[in-house]
Amino acid sequence: ETGVTQTPRHLVMGMTNKKSLKCEQHLGHNAMYWYKQSAKKPLELMFVYSLEERVENNSVPSRFSPECPNSSHLFLHLHTLQPEDSALYLCASSPSSSGVGTQYFGPGTRLLVL
Amino acid sequence: AQSVTQPDIHITVSEGASLELRCNYSYGATPYLFWYVQSPGQGLQLLLKYFSGDTLVQGIKGFEAEFKRSQSSFNLRKPSVHWSDAAEYFCAVGARTGANNLFFGTGTRLTVIP
Numbered sequence: 001e002t003g004v005t006q007t008p009r010h011l012v013m014g015m016t017n018k019k020s021l022k023c024e025q026h027l028g029h030n031a032m033y034w035y036k037q038s039a040k041k042p043l044e045l046m047f048v049y050s051l052e053e054r055v056e057n058n059s060v061p062s063r064f065s066p067e068c069p070n071s072s073h074l075f076l077h078l079h080t081l082q083p084e085d086s087a088l089y090l091c092a093s094s095p096s097s098s099g100v101g102t103q104y105f106g107p108g109t110r111l112l113v114l
Numbered sequence: 115a116q117s118v119t120q121p122d123i124h125i126t127v128s129e130g131a132s133l134e135l136r137c138n139y140s141y142g143a144t145p146y147l148f149w150y151v152q153s154p155g156q157g158l159q160l161l162l163k164y165f166s167g168d169t170l171v172q173g174i175k176g177f178e179a180e181f182k183r184s185q186s187s188f189n190l191r192k193p194s195v196h197w198s199d200a201a202e203y204f205c206a207v208g209a210r211t212g213a214n215n216l217f218f219g220t221g222t223r224l225t226v227i228p
């Protein structure tokens with residue numbers, strides 16, 4: 001399998017649930033990203049990982065907890081979310097987290113918080 | 115501060131007609147420039163990118179874009195639109211140095227009518 005994959009593709013959860021989003025890249029890249037895509041708003045960068053170390057956290061609420069166990073896998077752990085967190089969550093990877101580098105995106109997880 | 119403006123929220127064109135999607139950016143230096151396309155329910159697919167050299171860049175699916183430094187623009191064009199081009203199009207800018215963070219516009223939704 002090639003490219004960037006994300007599971008699940010759709011997720012419905014209550015505000016008290018705990019769930020995790022998974023992202024896997026098969027491109028041999030060293031950097032991985034989580035973005036949030038809400039209607040009528042630009043993509044919002046949430047987290048950046050480089051070689052499994054978090055290099056950026058864009059003031060994301062603590063109810064979102066990322067994890068990068070290796071350079072191929074990235075998780076986003078979710079707990080006590082709010083309805084306004086409903087959005088499409090996109091994972092991306094790039095050769096490096098600095099300088100030149102095209103980001104390649106996965107298909108996203110559509111999240112609905114009830 | 116970096117910003118990307120896509121002034122057209124929604125564009126409708128007839129199949130076979132030409133297309134131009136506008137993108138203007140605000141950046142402290144010459145950025146890297148990207149166009150991505152997103153089909154319904156999908157992630158972002160890279161159409162083309164400009165790093166340096168020839169200011170007219172060719173991409174996939176018959177798209178091209180021209181970087182005009184004097185106008186801070188990177189407009190996307192296609193001479194003849196196909197029904198399968200209906201999607202949302204995002205312009206993005208990235209830094210040449212430092213963190214590989216992309217700043218996205220709000221997107222332009224393209225509708226193609228027979």
